[in-house]
Each structure stands twice: as C-alpha cells, then as structure tokens.
C-alpha cells in the first residue's frame with residue numbers, strides 16, 4: 001500500500017480519522033497547505049504547513065519557561081504520572097529481543113515481540129511512558145549539521161493498548177499531549193499545529209497526528225488501528241497508541257538556542273568552552289555577538305532547506321549569500337561547532353551502546369560504533385581541544401546520572417573499551433597516511449566508491465588523510481558506510497513479512 005494513497009483515503013474521511021474532541025472544543029481549523037496540499041489543524045489561519053517553515057523559535061522561544069535537558073524529562077515524567085501513567089525504565093539500546101534489529105530505534109520497539117512472523121505487544125503498564133534512548137545510524141551526515149539530528153536520542157514514548165484496562169484512544173491522547181505543551185511547557189495553544197499523516201508498519205497501519213511548534217516537529221502520535229493491507233484489512237482487537245516525542249526537541253523549544261545540542265549537552269559544552277580555545281558564543285548575558293548572531297540565523301534556516309535537498313555544501317553556499325557573509329568565513333564560524341556537537345553526540349552513543357553490551361567491531365551493529373569512534377577521534381585531533389574521548393565520557397555520565405543511574409556501573413568498562421580502540425586507531429594512522437599517499441600519486445581524485453573500498457579493505461581510518469588532501473570528506477560517506485553494514489538485518493525483516501496479531 002502506498003503512503004500517499006492511504007493518506008488521501010484517511011483525509012477524505014477526516015471527521016472519522018483526524019478530528020479529535022480537542023480540535024472541536026478549542027476551534028482548531030482544518031487547513032490545506034498552499035505548497036504541498038497536506039492537511040493540518042491550527043487555531044490561527046496559516047497558508048503553509050510547518051514543513052516549509054524556518055525555525056522561528058531560535059532566539060525567541062514561545063514560552064517564558066526554560067527547562068534543561070534532565071529537567072524536561074522530570075516535568076514530562078511527573079505530568080504523565082499524575083495522569084495515571086506507569087513510568088517505565090528505559091530498555092537496552094542493544095535490541096536483543098528482535099532478530100531484525102541491532103539497536104532500539106524507537107520506543108515502541110521495547111514492547112514488540114516477534115514470533116512466527118507476528119508482532120505481539122507486551123506492555124509492562126497501561127498506559128505507560130518510557131524515556132527510551134534510541135540509536136540510529138542512517139543520518140550520520142546530518143549530525144551536528146542540522147541542529148537536531150543525533151545518532152542517539154531520547155524518545156519519550158507514550159504507549160497504550162486502547163482496548164485493555166486503563167487504555168484510551170485518540171481524543172485522550174491528543175488532549176494529554178496538548179496539555180503537556182500548554183500547561184507544563186507554557187506554549188500558547190495558537191502556536192501548536194497538528195498535521196494529518198499515516199503510519200504503515202509490517203502488517204499494520206493507521207492514522208497519525210504530528211505536532212509542531214514554530215516549524216519544529218515535537219512529536220508524532222501514531223494510532224495503529226488496522227491489520228492487513230489496503231484491500232484486505234480488519235480493525236485490530238487491541239489497537240495501539242504509539243506517541244513518540246524527542247526529549248532533545250522538547251527541551252530545545254523552551255530554550256530557543258541555535259541548535260538542540262546547545263541545551264541537550266549544555267553542561268558538557270560549558271566545561272569544554274571553559275577549558276578549550278572555543279568561544280562560548282552565548283556567554284554574554286543573552287546578548288548575541290556577531291558570531292552567535294550568525295550561528296542563530298544559520299541554524300534557524302538550514303533545516304527547512306535540507307528538507308528539499310541533501311546537498312549540504314550547496315545549502316551552505318546559499319545560506320552564506322542570504323546572510324551576506326563570505327562562504328569561507330561562514331565555514332570558519334560554523335565548522336568548529338559542528339565538529340564539537342558531533343564529537344559529543346557520538347561519544348554519548350558509545351556510552352549507551354557499550355554500557356548495554358555492544359562493542360566496536362567490523363561486523364553488524366558494532367561496525368557503526370567503530371565508524372563513529374574513529375570519526376570522533378579524528379575530529380578531536382582536528383579541533384585540538386586537548387581532550388580525550390574518555391574525558392567526554394565522564395562529562396556525559398555526570399550529566400546523565402539523574403536520568404539513567406544504571407550507566408554509572410559501566411564507567412570502567414566504557415573507558416577500557418575506548419582506550420583499546422583508540423590505541424588501535426593511533427597505531428594504524430601513520431601506516432595509512434603512507435598507503436594512501438601512494439594511491440593518491442596515481443590519481444588526482446578518488447571516487448566515493450574508491451574511498452569506501454579503501455576504508456573497508458584496510459579497516460582503518462582515512463579521514464585525516466582525506467582532510468589533508470581534499471577540502472572535506474565526500475557527502476554521504478559515513479551514511480553509505482553505515483548502510484553497507486546495516487542492510488543485512490533490514491533485508492531479513494523485509495523478507496519476513498511480519499504480521500501483526
């Protein structure tokens with residue numbers, strides 16, 4: 001079944017699929033986007049859907065409340081607890097209970113049990129909320145660049161079985177999510193837009209409502225209602241609500257910092273700014289200097305632009321023009337922050353993955369860890385911060401202790417694994433420079449495939465060399481590497497043709 005066909009089918013019967021009681025009660029108007037024709041619900045009249053909007057909350061958040069990353073979780077936890085939800089501890093990021101996944105990629109995965117090609121749900125509470133760390137390696141290139149992409153992020157999962165005791169359906173779900181934004185975060189109702197969408201999984205599907213504030217998608221409430229396919233389907237005996245919202249984004253919307261990394265990693269960044277040569281662009285009592293002004297303008301625009309193209313370099317050149325700044329000068333301002341955000345993101349991913357028993361290696365999911373560790377080490381070297389990856393591990397553990405106290409038990413293991421891997425990397429570095437210089441002699445430019453073959457066959461790190469010889473690593477290099485190593489399991493899943501039951 002085709003996603004857009006299903007969407008028009010559901011949208012043609014919007015009273016049934018999308019009109020929740022809150023919309024009626026508060027006078028939300030159903031509108032169609034003048035650019036992409038998608039339907040959305042908002043109190044004020046708007047001509048376009050949030051997909052095409054810049055991030056207008058940057059430098060100007062829609063609320064006077066400011067919540068740090070860990071505070072944001074505490075607010076969410078208390079709110080849902082008061083509203084009758086069981087708060088569940090996170091599940092491991094290493095997804096051992098599913099044969100088709102290496103890592104937990106979404107909160108709903110926690111509760112899915114696959115047997116005989118059927119997915120069953122096992123909910124330890126109904127309704128429940130879980131702060132689930134998720135690992136995703138399909139967007140590595142965007143990490144540090146868009147202001148909102150991560151290889152590991154916390155998906156706040158609000159999950160319920162609508163047809164079992166304690167369960168609820170669309171009206172109550174949207175009422176709760178709206179209440180969180182308005183009553184807890186202090187966001188005015190007129191700022192919130194709900195976009196009609198659909199979700200199609202293996203053997204099941206349903207409608208969904210994505211909610212946005214000032215161009216930023218905060219969450220997506222999926223209503224898994226049917227099993228089967230378009231031609232032959234029936235209503236599930238136990239309909240499932242799967243609302244997922246990014247903790248990083250919820251904290252970001254209250255702070256309005258240039259990137260979500262600035263608030264997600266705030267205590268870590270502060271320590272690095274204090275001890276390294278990198279300026280804290282936001283230290284001066286909220287008064288933006290030239291550099292922080294450029295960063296804010298830059299990050300408020302780049303995401304919407306990357307929705308329509310994946311050519312980051314092209315987008316950056318375009319932005320330099322828009323901001324009336326020389327491209328090279330823009331790069332000089334932006335790139336160190338991108339690198340720093342990437343280092344911190346990748347290190348956090350390693351903290352969770354190693355704690356939960358995954359190791360950097362040349363096979364399976366371990367390969368992704370090796371790729372991000374090598375990338376982290378080369379970026380650290382380039383930035384010349386005088387910091388080791390282990391130092392950043394400790395900063396993460398300090399910050400995450402209130403949220404995930406179990407990580408503290410693995411501090412020594414994480415250090416040990418990273419030291420061994422880092423040593424291996426440094427030992428091969430010189431050898432690689434020699435080999436690659438030899439290859440370079442014969443060619444003026446290597447293709448992306450050449451590079452991937454080299455990286456694969458040698459099993460060591462070429463990036464430093466690449467940076468020495470070319471302006472930057474070719475676009476999509478890391479994503480392609482990750483794809484090469486992650487296809488086997490997803491192929492397996494596709495062949496399985498899992499049915500929901």
Ligand SMILES: [Zn+2]
Nearest residue numbers: 033035036049
């Ligand atoms: Zn649109």
